[in-house]
Amino acid sequence: MKIDILTLFPEMFAGFLEHSILGRAHKAGLIEINLVQWRDFTLDKHRKVDDAPYGGGAGMVLMCDPLFRAIEALKSADENFPETQVIYLTPQGQPFVQSIAIDLSEHAQHLILVCGHYEGVDERARILFDREISIGDYVLTGGELPAAILTDAVARLMPGVLGNDESAxxxxxxxxxxxxxxxxxxxxxxxxxxxxxxxxxxxxxxxxxxxxxxxxxxxxxxxxxxxxxxxx
Ligand SMILES: C[S@@+](CC[C@H](N)C(=O)[O-])C[C@H]1O[C@@H](n2cnc3c(N)ncnc32)[C@H](O)[C@@H]1O
Missing domain, CATH: 1.10.1270.20 (tRNA(m1g37)methyltransferase, domain 2)
Incomplete structure (x- = not known):
């Protein structure tokens, strides 16, 4: 399985991916996890990804264009993974439970996890998502922790990731x-x-x-x- 994590803060994942069972699985090639910088899909020199909300109000909104470009690029990047599921982590999503982790570990080939920030994404970008998942009824500052949680829960169910002593x-x-x-x-x-x-x-x-x-x-x-x- 390949998991691309689209984030404004890839450095937040460093320790998490390098250590323990997930680090081992990653190094052994049992699962491929790529941290993808959202700003790499901007076209302006300031690498701007967000803008003020129409209608006014607090907070910034993640603009459509960098996100559309990112998803299109990631989907077509690798012909070895023709079937992709794009998952947006959001408090407004379906609650994340073990049965979803099992389903993804058994059927998904390529996941793109979208980590929102600020007020979240422009509503029009939601057509990009196959699924929206929440890790609980509370609001975090960004989708990085939710993406890490989903990655951990799915990866540990993949064949060969846990040793016998750690069977799931x-x-x-x-x-x-x-x-x-x-x-x-x-x-x-x-x-x-x-x-x-x-x-x-x-x-x-x-x-x-x-x-x-x-x-x-x-x-x-x-x-x-x-x-x-x-x-x-
Ligand atoms: C401050 S939140 C945005 C909250 C949004 N304005 C709302 O009230 O629904 C910023 C980002 O954090 C992530 N996030 C926050 N809480 C989450 C949760 N419980 N589950 C999954 N993702 C979450 C999402 O990616 C979201 O776009």
Whole structure:
């Protein structure tokens, strides 16, 4: 998979892409991630991307032309990736959930992630987007953190990115509920003990215990998820 991230601030991604699992996947060529400077698609000497809003009011609006040029250029840049999905990160988008990450990791070949800023993009540029995604009901200053979150959630599901020890299969939301509690050495820490069932080696009983704890925890915090599970 190839992910192009269109941003005014590529330097914001530096540490994030270089380290940990994503850094490894990037270096190993399991996923190609390109940071694309939005201003490279301007035609004026000041590399201007924004202007004041028609109708007045606070804030600046990202102009159509640099964005149209960027998307057109990125779409035609590589014939190895003929199918592109353009995603605009916006608080007005569809809420980002694990099922979207799974769908993108399984079906998308080439993603262009558009990181807005200021008041966002000129409304007319929205015809460029195949999808608009929000990472939550709050407003951030820019789309860089949302794009990083989406990239991480999708990349870690790509084959070969996680080692066996880090498998995504049993994690929260993969089966509609939270992950079960985890424990590691030592067996007793400040008088807190590991549940004895995890020490007994009875695989079926451990599975059953883990499922019950996962369900219990989900019911406490997110009863809506448990309800949805019952409806399936
Ligand atoms: C200050 S916000 C613009 C908010 C916009 N005026 C509104 O109220 O809907 C600037 C940019 O940050 C990004 N952004 C902010 N919050 C976001 C969220 N919850 N999810 C995804 N992107 C977000 C978007 O790319 C947006 O264009």
């Amino acid at each position: 299969v049993h994690e929260s939301f993969m089966h509609g509920i939270f992950d079960h509690p985890h424990y590691t050495r030592p067996e007793v820490y400040r008088d807190m003990t590991v549940p004895s069932i995890l020490l007994g080696g009875h695989h079926a009983k451990i599975q059953e215990w883990r499922y019950e704890r996962a369900l219990e925890r989900t019911r406490e915090v997110r009863p809506d998820l448990v309800e949805k599970l019952g409806q399936k």
